[in-house]
Amino acid sequence: xxxxxxxIAGGSFMALSGCAANGMDMGMGxxxxxxxxxxxxxxxxxxxxxxxxPRAELLQPWTGPYQGVPPWDKVTAPKLREAILEGIELxxxxxxxxxxxxxDPTFANTLVPYQMAGEPLDRASSIFGVxxxxxxxxxxxxxxxxxxPLLSAAGDEIIxxxxxxxxxxxxxxxxxxxxxxxxxxxxxxxxxxxxxxxGAALDAAGKAELGRINTALSNAFTSFSQKVVNDEKTWxxxxxxxxxxxMPESNKAAAAAAARARNLDGWVIVNTRSSVDPFLTFADDxxxxxxxxxxxxxxxxxxxxxDTNAIIAEIVKLRAERAKLLGFPHHAAxxxxxxxxxxxxxxxxxxxxxxxxxxxxxxxEVADMRAIAGHDIEPWDYLYYAEKVxxxxxxxxxxxxxxxxxxxxxxxxxxxxxxxxxxxxxxxLPQGTVPVWHPDVVVYEVKDHGQHAGLYxxxxxxRPGKRSGAWMTSYRxxxxxxxxxxxxxxxxxxxxxxxxxxxxxxxxxDAETLFHEFGHALxxxxxxxxxPGLGGTPRDYVEYPSQVHEHWVLSRPILDGxxxxxxxxxxxxxxxxxxxxxxxxxxxGYATVSYLSSxxxxxxxxxxxxxxxxxxxxxRESLERYGMPKEIxxxxxxxxFNHLFTSDAYSAGYYSYLWSEVMDADTWAYFEESGDVFNPxxxxxxxxxxxxxxxxxxxxxxxxxxxxxxxxxxxxxxVRGFPTN
Numbered sequence: 001x002x003x004x005x006x007x008i009a010g011g012s013f014m015a016l017s018g019c020a021a022n023g024m025d026m027g028m029g030x031x032x033x034x035x036x037x038x039x040x041x042x043x044x045x046x047x048x049x050x051x052x053x054p055r056a057e058l059l060q061p062w063t064g065p066y067q068g069v070p071p072w073d074k075v076t077a078p079k080l081r082e083a084i085l086e087g088i089e090l091x092x093x094x095x096x097x098x099x100x101x102x103x104d105p106t107f108a109n110t111l112v113p114y115q116m117a118g119e120p121l122d123r124a125s126s127i128f129g130v131x132x133x134x135x136x137x138x139x140x141x142x143x144x145x146x147x148x149p150l151l152s153a154a155g156d157e158i159i160x161x162x163x164x165x166x167x168x169x170x171x172x173x174x175x176x177x178x179x180x181x182x183x184x185x186x187x188x189x190x191x192x193x194x195x196x197x198x199g200a201a202l203d204a205a206g207k208a209e210l211g212r213i214n215t216a217l218s219n220a221f222t223s224f225s226q227k228v229v230n231d232e233k234t235w236x237x238x239x240x241x242x243x244x245x246x247m248p249e250s251n252k253a254a255a256a257a258a259a260r261a262r263n264l265d266g267w268v269i270v271n272t273r274s275s276v277d278p279f280l281t282f283a284d285d286x287x288x289x290x291x292x293x294x295x296x297x298x299x300x301x302x303x304x305x306x307d308t309n310a311i312i313a314e315i316v317k318l319r320a321e322r323a324k325l326l327g328f329p330h331h332a333a334x335x336x337x338x339x340x341x342x343x344x345x346x347x348x349x350x351x352x353x354x355x356x357x358x359x360x361x362x363x364x365e366v367a368d369m370r371a372i373a374g375h376d377i378e379p380w381d382y383l384y385y386a387e388k389v390x391x392x393x394x395x396x397x398x399x400x401x402x403x404x405x406x407x408x409x410x411x412x413x414x415x416x417x418x419x420x421x422x423x424x425x426x427x428x429l430p431q432g433t434v435p436v437w438h439p440d441v442v443v444y445e446v447k448d449h450g451q452h453a454g455l456y457x458x459x460x461x462x463r464p465g466k467r468s469g470a471w472m473t474s475y476r477x478x479x480x481x482x483x484x485x486x487x488x489x490x491x492x493x494x495x496x497x498x499x500x501x502x503x504x505x506x507x508x509x510d511a512e513t514l515f516h517e518f519g520h521a522l523x524x525x526x527x528x529x530x531x532p533g534l535g536g537t538p539r540d541y542v543e544y545p546s547q548v549h550e551h552w553v554l555s556r557p558i559l560d561g562x563x564x565x566x567x568x569x570x571x572x573x574x575x576x577x578x579x580x581x582x583x584x585x586x587x588x589g590y591a592t593v594s595y596l597s598s599x600x601x602x603x604x605x606x607x608x609x610x611x612x613x614x615x616x617x618x619x620r621e622s623l624e625r626y627g628m629p630k631e632i633x634x635x636x637x638x639x640x641f642n643h644l645f646t647s648d649a650y651s652a653g654y655y656s657y658l659w660s661e662v663m664d665a666d667t668w669a670y671f672e673e674s675g676d677v678f679n680p681x682x683x684x685x686x687x688x689x690x691x692x693x694x695x696x697x698x699x700x701x702x703x704x705x706x707x708x709x710x711x712x713x714x715x716x717x718x719v720r721g722f723p724t725n
Contacts, residue, residue, distance in 0.1 A: 033181060033530065042482040045112030048101060049094050058083035058127060059090070059120035064434060066445070066455055067486050070475055073435035075127055077139035084128060084147045087121030088154045094118065095157075099164035107184055110167045111191065115481065115531055125151070126475040130437050134492060136229055136465030144222050152218035153211065156199075160207045165200040168192050183696050187531045190695075197337060199326060206325060213322045217648075220315050225467070225646040227306040231271065231299040232468050236292050238267040246284035248399050250505040254496035271295055272468045274494045278507070281383040281398065293380035300639030301616065308639045309615045315645055316611035324609075332606040332652035339538045340659065340700055344607050347540075347655040351603070353713070354658065355596055355626065357722035361589030362629045365389070377631045386587050394583040398507060401580070404563045404572045405511045407460065407495060407504040410553075413562030414518045417552045421683040422691075423449040424525060426456060438463070440497070446487070446525055453525055454478075454487030462494040467642070469494065470513050472520035472546075477535050478527040489521045503566050508580070511563075512550040519549030526691035534695045539649070540656035541699045545691055547657070547664040554580060555677050585721025592720060594635040597628050599654040602644055606652040615639070658716075663703060665715035670707060
């Protein structure tokens with residue numbers, strides 16, 4: 001998504017981009033507008049834009065089946081660079097045509113062409129995001145370094161266009177007199193407010209200064225991302241089999257394959273979470289656990305060419321300058337205007353309500369582990385001895401679970417969840433039907449109650465240069481304002497690929513992560529909105545539809561149909577499920593504190609009018625003030641905190657997972673209390689109100705329509721096993 005849409009959509013980085021469509025009948029988004037009125041608005045809007053024929057190959061309308069698909073097979077770094085540079089120029093001409101027209105501003109001649117402007121650049125930007133995040137080779141990193149500040153400057157140029165802003169403001173301010181529909185009014189007002197929030201009302205000097213800050217931030221974001229990725233290309237060699245004692249066979253095989261891929265003897269633990277966490281959980285050699293742990297938690301913090309501390313100091317300084325320029329006391333106050341929490345104080349109230357019981361639970365967990373270990377627990381011990389306690393308390397060994405979570409079966413189970421809840425089906429396309437960016441990518445056609453809805457790309461495996469973690473992206477979003485468009489979405493993971501035909505066995509946590517990211521895709525596949533600018537939801541809402549879907553992993557229908565033992569073919573027995581459910585609140589002190597400490601430090605960092613110059617010292621001091629248990633480290637330390645420092649998206653917003661989890665837990669309780677976790681009536685209302693509306697209505701009001709009340713935080717505390725009083 002290029003910056004113009006990003007700002008209006010509310011900060012979501014899951015991209016929505018425009019493309020030509022054919023005539024699917026998917027509804028009109030509940031707007032009350034007729035196809036004829038939408039078509040007339042689109043005709044007027046198109047007539048405003050200049051006739052331009054892009055030259056660059058990667059700017060062309062996508063062709064092929066399914067309304068056209070990205071030409072991944074034709075992408076090279078030079079072609080991508082060429083497309084983005086030309087796309088900026090084409091967009092500039094379109095914005096000028098909208099801003100400088102003589103006719104009085106109307107929704108059709110201003111907001112509609114504004115939504116259309118930059119379509120060729122949107123197509124190239126979608127490709128750009130994949131090649132820099134999923135491939136990340138040196139040539140694409142070089143393009144990223146060059147064009148990211150240019151894209152930022154192009155976005156500023158639009159926001160700072162006084163004539164354009166005047167037209168948008170005239171439409172928004174007079175929506176009632178113009179007879180706009182509620183959805184048109186919301187789009188116009190949110191566009192106006194986004195312009196103001198991002199500096200459109202500044203004087204010329206202020207705009208120049210803001211442009212300087214934004215360009216500098218863009219450069220810093222790119223540099224931070226590349227340094228962290230480079231540090232994640234490192235590894236730890238385990239030279240002898242004794243060093244792998246305790247590791248599950250599937251993880252040993254993956255580590256051996258990683259060593260062979262690097263022409264090394266022994267076993268390799270790659271410096272990414274999907275490789276490190278299993279080693280910290282199962283490896284018996286304490287010294288090696290410490291070595292692996294230190295390399296992982298010190299990514300970006302080694303005083304070398306990939307050290308990120310100076311970049312972090314620059315980013316927080318620039319953010320503070322921007323906030324002051326825009327009239328806010330600090331970055332968090334600026335960032336949180338368009339969120340459900342609204343203020344840092346509201347987010348902090350929720351976090352501190354959970355922080356105290358979470359720390360108390362950590363003390364209990366540490367006492368249990370120390371009794372087994374016979375020594376103090378260090379951070380590299382926590383996961384290892386937690387497994388010992390789990391075995392002792394619940395007679396549950398994580399190795400008992402992994403054979404039931406074979407990757408292909410887990411994905412099939414997620415598809416069944418989507419079918420039973422929402423009527424979606426996923427049919428795998430034969431290889432070569434549509435282009436992909438890597439041979440490992442698998443593509444599915446998605447149908448909604450039998451009607452074509454879009455394509456779903458699955459990119460599951462880790463590779464050098466690919467960013468760590470798991471995420472969802474959308475390359476084209478549903479909309480109807482210019483013909484009905486289907487959805488192109490992807491889920492991206494970093495599982496360790498097995499050799500040959502060996503099954504890829506993942507943990508229960510990994511399975512829940514897969515369902516989580518799939519929930520993001522279901523959110524976008526469910527959209528029934530008119531204007532793409534109403535696609536992105538508030539940052540502290542966007543994780544809610546993904547988090548709630550994690551609960552269905554252990555539902556009996558999914559277990560019986562899909563989570564079958566890789567050798568016996570039998571579904572997980574209820575006795576084992578009972579052990580898992582009995583242990584669901586186990587280790588929640590660790591899980592909550594490791595996450596919440598990152599969220600607290602994020603908010604602490606971004607509520608400073610005078611930001612720190614030494615991120616390492618600030619991190620230590622902040623954690624000390626909050627009483628961080630010494631046995632745990634932040635889930636994301638500042639030197640590698642991609643959420644905060646590769647864009648503004650989650651800055652002063654990492655709390656959003658917890659805010660969303662309140663709604664998630666309350667929603668799951670709704671399904672459970674009904675007696676059927678696949679309750680068709682609740683599922684239909686959830687899809688229609690929570691998923692399909694995008695940001696076409698206030699999301700707090702939408703939750704009240706769905707649940708009949710505000711979400712109850714007690715449901716979250718109960719799910720985590722904390723006191724609810």
